[in-house]
Amino acid sequence: MIIDRHIGLYTDLYELTMAQGFYLMGQGDKPAVFDYFFRKSPFGGSFAIFAGLDDLLELIENFRYDSEDIEYLRKIGFRQDFLNYLKNFRFTGDIYSVAEGEVVFPYEPLFRVHAPLIEAQILETIVLNILNFETLIATKAARMKIASKGKMVIDFGLRRAQGLGGIHASKAAVIGGAETTSNVYSSMLFGLTPAGTMAHSWIQSFDSEYEAFKTFADIYQDKTVLLLDTYDTLKSGVLNAVKVGKYLESLGKRLLGVRLDSGDLLTLSKACRKILDENGLGYVKIVASNMLDEYRIDDLVQKGAPIDIFGVGTNLVVGRSDAALDGVYKLISIDGVPKMKISNDPEKILLPGVKNIIRYYDENGLFKKDLVVLEEKLKDQGEAEEILLKPVLSSGKRIHTRKPVKRIAEYAKSRLEKLPDYLKNIYKTQVYNVSVCNSVLNLRNSMIKSLAGGFDESSSDS
Amino acid sequence: MIIDRHIGLYTDLYELTMAQGFYLMGQGDKPAVFDYFFRKSPFGGSFAIFAGLDDLLELIENFRYDSEDIEYLRKIGFRQDFLNYLKNFRFTGDIYSVAEGEVVFPYEPLFRVHAPLIEAQILETIVLNILNFETLIATKAARMKIASKGKMVIDFGLRRAQGLGGIHASKAAVIGGAETTSNVYSSMLFGLTPAGTMAHSWIQSFDSEYEAFKTFADIYQDKTVLLLDTYDTLKSGVLNAVKVGKYLESLGKRLLGVRLDSGDLLTLSKACRKILDENGLGYVKIVASNMLDEYRIDDLVQKGAPIDIFGVGTNLVVGRSDAALDGVYKLISIDGVPKMKISNDPEKILLPGVKNIIRYYDENGLFKKDLVVLEEKLKDQGEAEEILLKPVLSSGKRIHTRKPVKRIAEYAKSRLEKLPDYLKNIYKTQVYNVSVCNSVLNLRNSMIKSLAGGFDESSSDS
Numbered sequence: 008m009i010i011d012r013h014i015g016l017y018t019d020l021y022e023l024t025m026a027q028g029f030y031l032m033g034q035g036d037k038p039a040v041f042d043y044f045f046r047k048s049p050f051g052g053s054f055a056i057f058a059g060l061d062d063l064l065e066l067i068e069n070f071r072y073d074s075e076d077i078e079y080l081r082k083i084g085f086r087q088d089f090l091n092y093l094k095n096f097r098f099t100g101d102i103y104s105v106a107e108g109e110v111v112f113p114y115e116p117l118f119r120v121h122a123p124l125i126e127a128q129i130l131e132t133i134v135l136n137i138l139n140f141e142t143l144i145a146t147k148a149a150r151m152k153i154a155s156k157g158k159m160v161i162d163f164g165l166r167r168a169q170g171l172g173g174i175h176a177s178k179a180a181v182i183g184g185a186e187t188t189s190n191v192y193s194s195m196l197f198g199l200t201p202a203g204t205m206a207h208s209w210i211q212s213f214d215s216e217y218e219a220f221k222t223f224a225d226i227y228q229d230k231t232v233l234l235l236d237t238y239d240t241l242k243s244g245v246l247n248a249v250k251v252g253k254y255l256e257s258l259g260k261r262l263l264g265v266r267l268d269s270g271d272l273l274t275l276s277k278a279c280r281k282i283l284d285e286n287g288l289g290y291v292k293i294v295a296s297n298m299l300d301e302y303r304i305d306d307l308v309q310k311g312a313p314i315d316i317f318g319v320g321t322n323l324v325v326g327r328s329d330a331a332l333d334g335v336y337k338l339i340s341i342d343g344v345p346k347m348k349i350s351n352d353p354e355k356i357l358l359p360g361v362k363n364i365i366r367y368y369d370e371n372g373l374f375k376k377d378l379v380v381l382e383e384k385l386k387d388q389g390e391a392e393e394i395l396l397k398p399v400l401s402s403g404k405r406i407h408t409r410k411p412v413k414r415i416a417e418y419a420k421s422r423l424e425k426l427p428d429y430l431k432n433i434y435k436t437q438v439y440n441v442s443v444c445n446s447v448l449n450l451r452n453s454m455i456k457s458l459a460g461g462f463d464e465s466s467s468d469s
Numbered sequence: 470m471i472i473d474r475h476i477g478l479y480t481d482l483y484e485l486t487m488a489q490g491f492y493l494m495g496q497g498d499k500p501a502v503f504d505y506f507f508r509k510s511p512f513g514g515s516f517a518i519f520a521g522l523d524d525l526l527e528l529i530e531n532f533r534y535d536s537e538d539i540e541y542l543r544k545i546g547f548r549q550d551f552l553n554y555l556k557n558f559r560f561t562g563d564i565y566s567v568a569e570g571e572v573v574f575p576y577e578p579l580f581r582v583h584a585p586l587i588e589a590q591i592l593e594t595i596v597l598n599i600l601n602f603e604t605l606i607a608t609k610a611a612r613m614k615i616a617s618k619g620k621m622v623i624d625f626g627l628r629r630a631q632g633l634g635g636i637h638a639s640k641a642a643v644i645g646g647a648e649t650t651s652n653v654y655s656s657m658l659f660g661l662t663p664a665g666t667m668a669h670s671w672i673q674s675f676d677s678e679y680e681a682f683k684t685f686a687d688i689y690q691d692k693t694v695l696l697l698d699t700y701d702t703l704k705s706g707v708l709n710a711v712k713v714g715k716y717l718e719s720l721g722k723r724l725l726g727v728r729l730d731s732g733d734l735l736t737l738s739k740a741c742r743k744i745l746d747e748n749g750l751g752y753v754k755i756v757a758s759n760m761l762d763e764y765r766i767d768d769l770v771q772k773g774a775p776i777d778i779f780g781v782g783t784n785l786v787v788g789r790s791d792a793a794l795d796g797v798y799k800l801i802s803i804d805g806v807p808k809m810k811i812s813n814d815p816e817k818i819l820l821p822g823v824k825n826i827i828r829y830y831d832e833n834g835l836f837k838k839d840l841v842v843l844e845e846k847l848k849d850q851g852e853a854e855e856i857l858l859k860p861v862l863s864s865g866k867r868i869h870t871r872k873p874v875k876r877i878a879e880y881a882k883s884r885l886e887k888l889p890d891y892l893k894n895i896y897k898t899q900v901y902n903v904s905v906c907n908s909v910l911n912l913r914n915s916m917i918k919s920l921a922g923g924f925d926e927s928s929s930d931s
Contacts, residue, residue, distance in 0.1 A: 013657065021651060136632060168598060205487055207810045208593075212491070321792075325787070327792050327793070330787040330789050346673045
C-alpha cells in the first residue's frame with residue numbers, strides 16, 4: 008500500500024461532516040447502498056477499462072483512524088463522541104464489483120457498496136479518487152494499444168505525471184495494454200519489469216556521441232538502446248549506432264534498439280530503418296517517443312512507419328486531454344427504500360435500486376449487449392450468459408487477495424478481443440447497446456413523480 | 470513527507486541505468502550542472518507560479534536506498550559494485566532556485582543543481598515529477614483567482630484528482646490562490662483548514678429536504694452551508710434554506726451559505742440571491758460549483774452573478790486542459806565545460822552555461838523585464854534590482870526549513886500583484902520581456918557551430 012498511514016483522512020471534509028451528522032442523529036446504522044458509475048466514456052470513445060479495484064479494496068480494508076488522526080480531527084472541530092466512534096472505525100459492509108480489467112460502458116453500475124450509511128458515505132472520496140483515475144489511464148492505454156496494431160507500447164511518463172499520481176498511472180497503463188513502464192517504484196510495488204536506457208545527458212557527458220554509445224554498449228551489451236537525436240539523428244546518431252551495432256556483433260552480441268525522440272518520426276524511422284537494414288542490422292528495433300498519443304500512433308502506423316515500440320509519456324499518464332473521468336458514487340437505497348437524486352440537469356438523473364449487469368454475446372463470441380437489471384430480478388433472466396458484478400468484499404474483508412497486475416492486464420486484453428471492432432474506433436463515439444430493464448425504468452419513473460414536490464409546505468418549527 | 474520509503478526508487482529506470490554507467494566508467498564524480506525550465510506557460514497564459522520546491526528539497530535531502538531497495542535493484546539486474554555505492558547514496562550537491570510561489574516565465578532557468586554527475590542525474594525524475602505538477606496546478610489556481618476578481622476560490626477536487634496526485638494538487642492550489650481545500654489529508658500535512666459541508670446523499674437520506682437541512686443546522690449551527698439542488702433549486706432548495714435560515718436566526722445564529730451545484734448558475738444565483746434578500750437573509754453567502762474553470766468563472770463574474778465563493782474541483786486539481794507542464798531538466802555544464810543538446814526541433818535548443826535571472830521593475834513597482842545572465846557576469850550588472858535564483862540546499866542540506874504553505878501563498882499573491890494586468894489575460898498569451906544576455910547567446914552560437922559535426926568519422930575500434 009502507498010498510503011499506509013492516515014488513510015481515514017484521505018477524504019473530503021464533507022464526508023466526515025456528514026458522517027458526524029449521521030452519527031449524532033443515530034442514523035449512521037441505517038443500511039445503505041451506493042453505486043459507482045460514469046456517464047461518459049473518456050476520450051470520446053465507446054468504452055472504458057475498469058481499473059483500480061485491488062488498490063481500492065486494500066485501502067477500504069485498512070481504512071481507519073489512528074490517535075494522531077483523531078487528534079487532528081479534534082483540532083479542526085469534530086466532537087468527542089463522534090471521535091470515539093471513529094477510533095474504532097472499520098468498514099464492515101459488503102461490496103460487489105465488475106472485475107478489474109473489464110470492458111465497461113456509461114451508466115453501468117460498476118461497483119456497489121452495501122453498508123451502514125455512515126460507513127458507505129465515508130468511503131466516497133477514496134472510491135472516486137482511485138477508480139476514476141485508474142479507469143481513465145487504463146482506458147487511455149487501451150486506446151494507444153489499439154492504435155498501435157499490436158506493436159509494443161511502453162509507459163515513460165513519470166517525469167510529467169501528476170505528482171504521486173504517477174504511481175498508479177504506470178500500473179493502470181499496464182492494465183490497459185502498455186507492455187511495461189519506466190517507473191521503478193511502481194514496478195517494485197506491482198511486480199513489473201521496468202524498462203529504460205539513456206537520456207540525452209548520457210551522450211552529452213561524453214566528448215563524442217560515438218564514445219557515449221560505445222561505452223553504454225560495453226556495459227549493457229545486448230540490452231542497449233541508443234538515443235539518436237542528441238546532435239543529428241541521420242547525420243550522426245544512426246551512423247554511430249551502426250558502428251556500435253557492428254562493434255556489438257564483433258563481441259557476439261546484438262544491438263537491441265535505437266530511439267527517435269524528436270523531429271518527423273515517420274521520415275526518420277523510415278530513413279533509420281533503411282540505414283540499419285543496409286548495414287545488416289535488420290534485427291535492431293526502432294523505438295519512437297515524443298508526445299505520442301493514440302492519434303499520432305495511428306497516423307504513424309497507417310503511414311507505414313517502421314516503428315517497433317512506442318514510448319509514450321505525458322499523454323498516457325495524465326490521460327490527456329480529458330485528464331479526469333466523471334465517475335460518481337451515489338446513494339441508491341436506504342433502509343431498503345430506493346433513493347434517487349433528480350436534478351436541474353436531466354443527465355444527472357440516476358438509475359435507482361440495487362442492480363447488476365448481464366452481458367450477452369453474439370454468435371461470434373463478441374459482446375452483443377449489456378442489460379442493467381434489478382438484482383432481485385436476476386434469477387428471472389434464464390438466458391443470462393454472464394453476470395458482471397460479483398462479491399469482492401464481505402463483512403469488511405476482501406474475498407480474494409490482490410491479483411498480479413500482469414494477470415489483470417491479460418484479462419483486459421482478453422476482454423478487448425471480445426469487443427466488436429466498431430467500438431474500438433478512436434476517432435468516433437459508437438454506442439454499445441446497454442439496455443435498462445423495465446423494472447428499473449418503472450421504479451425510476453414512479454420515483455420522479457413522487458419526488459417532484461420536495462418542498463415541505465408545513466411551517467418552520469422554529 | 471508522503472513517500473518516506475523507497476524514495477530512491479521513485480525514478481525512471483534510465484536514470485539508474487545511466488547512473489550505473491557513470492559509476493562503472495569512473496565518471497560519476499565529474500562536477501555537473503543541470504537546469505530545470507519549461508518552454509511554454511501552461512493554459513495558453515503568459516506566466517506560471519513556481520511550486521513544489523519545499524516538497525522536492527525534502528525528498529532530495531532524504532533520497533536514499535534501503536536494503537529492500539537494493540535487493541530489488543539486484544533482482545532487476547544491477548551490479549553489486551554499483552549497488553554498494555547506492556547503499557550509501559546521499560545527495561551532496563548544491564541547489565539554487567527561484568522562490569516557491571514566484572511568478573516565472575518560459576525558458577527561464579528556475580532550479581539549478583550542482584553536483585557530481587551521478588547524483589545530479591539520478592534526481593531528474595523526481596525534480597520533474599514534483600516541479601512540473603505543482604507548478605501546473607498553482608498556475609491553474611492563480612488563473613481562477615484572477616478570473617474571480619477577488620472572490621473566494623475553494624478546491625473541492627480530490628474525488629476526481631489523479632489518484633495520489635490529489636495530495637499535492639490541493640496544496641499547490643492553495644499556493645496559487647485557492648483559499649483552502651476540502652482535502653483533509655493535505656490539510657493535515659500542510660497546515661490548512663479544510664472546508665466542506667454536505668453532499669446530495671445527506672439530503673436523500675432524510676424523508677424531506679427540509680428535515681435534512683434543519684438537522685444539519687441543528688448540529689453545525691453557523692457553519693451550515695446547504696446544498697440546494699437535490700430536488701429543485703428554486704422550487705424547493707432555496708425555499709427550505711430560507712426556512713432554516715429563519716430557524717437559525719431564532720437560535721441567534723446565522724446560516725452561513727447555500728450551494729448551487731447544477732443548472733444555469735447565473736440565473737439560479739440571481740434568483741436565489743433575490744429570494745434570500747427578500748427574506749432578510751442578505752448575509753447568506755452563495756457558493757457555486759459544477760465543472761467550473763477560469764473561463765466559466767470569468768463569464769459568471771462579468772455577467773454579475775452574485776456568487777461569493779467558487780467551489781472548483783476537477784478542472785483545478787488535474788490542471789485541465791493541459792494536464793501537464795512540459796518542464797525539462799537538462800545538463801548545461803560538465804567538468805566546468807558548458808554543454809548543450811541541439812536537436813532536430815529548433816525549439817528544443819537550450820541556453821548553455823550557469824545562469825541566473827535578474828528582474829527589473831517599472832516606475833510603478835511592477836515587473837518590467839527579466840534578464841537571463843551568466844552567473845559569473847552577475848556582479849557586472851550594477852543596476853540589478855532583484856536576483857531570482859538563490860541557494861536553497863548546500864552540500865546536501867536544506868538551507869531553510871519548510872515554509873508554511875499559507876506563507877508561500879501570500880508570497881505568490883504579493884508577486885501576482887506586481888505582474889502587469891496585460892499578462893493576466895486568461896484568454897490570450899502575452900509575451901513578457903525575458904531577455905537573454907549576450908554572453909549566453911554568444912556561448913550558445915559558438916557551441917552550435919562546434920557541435921554540428923557530432924558524427925565521429927574515425928573508424929570503429931571494434
